[in-house]
Amino acid sequence: MRRFALALLFAACNAAAAPGETLIHAGRLVDTEAGRVLERQSIIVFGDKVSAVKAGYVDPAGYDKVIDLKDRTVMPGFIDMHVHLTSESSPGGFSERFYMNPTDRALRATVYLRRTLDAGFTTVRDLAAPDGIAISLRDAVAKGWIIGPRIFAAGNSIG
Structure with missing residues (x-):
C-alpha cells in the first residue's frame, strides 16, 4: 500500500x-x-x-x-514562405559562412526567431539552412526550449 x-x-x-x-x-x-x-x-x-x-x-x-x-x-499571425533563419541580408552576410561555425549561427538564429515573431509572423518556411540548423530550431521551438514561430524546414540546400 x-x-x-x-x-x-x-x-x-x-x-x-x-x-x-x-x-x-x-x-x-x-x-x-x-x-x-x-x-x-x-x-x-x-x-x-x-x-x-x-x-x-x-x-x-x-x-x-x-x-x-x-x-x-x-489579427491572425502572418506566414512567411521564404526565410533563411541562419542569416540576415547584410553586406557581410555571404562571407559569414566561411568564418562562423554552425553553433554560432544557430545561437544567432534565436535572435532572428524572436524578431520574426515580433514582426507578426507566427509560421515560417525556412529554405536551405546549412548543417541541419533549421531542423534543430524547428524541433527546439516545438518542444518549447526556445521562443519562435512554427517552422517548416527544408533542410540543407541542394548542391
Missing part, C-alpha cells in the same frame, strides 16, 4: 500542468474570413489554440489569464 501511495505521489508531482484558458479583450479584430474588422471582441484561447471568438467583452471571472488589448487591433 505504501508503494502505491508513493507511486501516486510521484505521478502527481510529475503530471504536466493542464493548459490554462486565456481571455483576450480586443478593441478591434481583423476577421480575414469575412474580410472585415470587428469592434469590441473577446478571444478565448485554450492552451495554444483559439477556442472561441465572442462579440463584446466577456466577463473575465474564471479565466486563468486576461490580456487587455481594448486599445489595440488583433
Whole structure:
C-alpha cells in the first residue's frame, strides 16, 4: 500500500500542468474570413489554440489569464514562405559562412526567431539552412526550449 501511495505521489508531482484558458479583450479584430474588422471582441484561447471568438467583452471571472488589448487591433499571425533563419541580408552576410561555425549561427538564429515573431509572423518556411540548423530550431521551438514561430524546414540546400 505504501508503494502505491508513493507511486501516486510521484505521478502527481510529475503530471504536466493542464493548459490554462486565456481571455483576450480586443478593441478591434481583423476577421480575414469575412474580410472585415470587428469592434469590441473577446478571444478565448485554450492552451495554444483559439477556442472561441465572442462579440463584446466577456466577463473575465474564471479565466486563468486576461490580456487587455481594448486599445489595440488583433489579427491572425502572418506566414512567411521564404526565410533563411541562419542569416540576415547584410553586406557581410555571404562571407559569414566561411568564418562562423554552425553553433554560432544557430545561437544567432534565436535572435532572428524572436524578431520574426515580433514582426507578426507566427509560421515560417525556412529554405536551405546549412548543417541541419533549421531542423534543430524547428524541433527546439516545438518542444518549447526556445521562443519562435512554427517552422517548416527544408533542410540543407541542394548542391
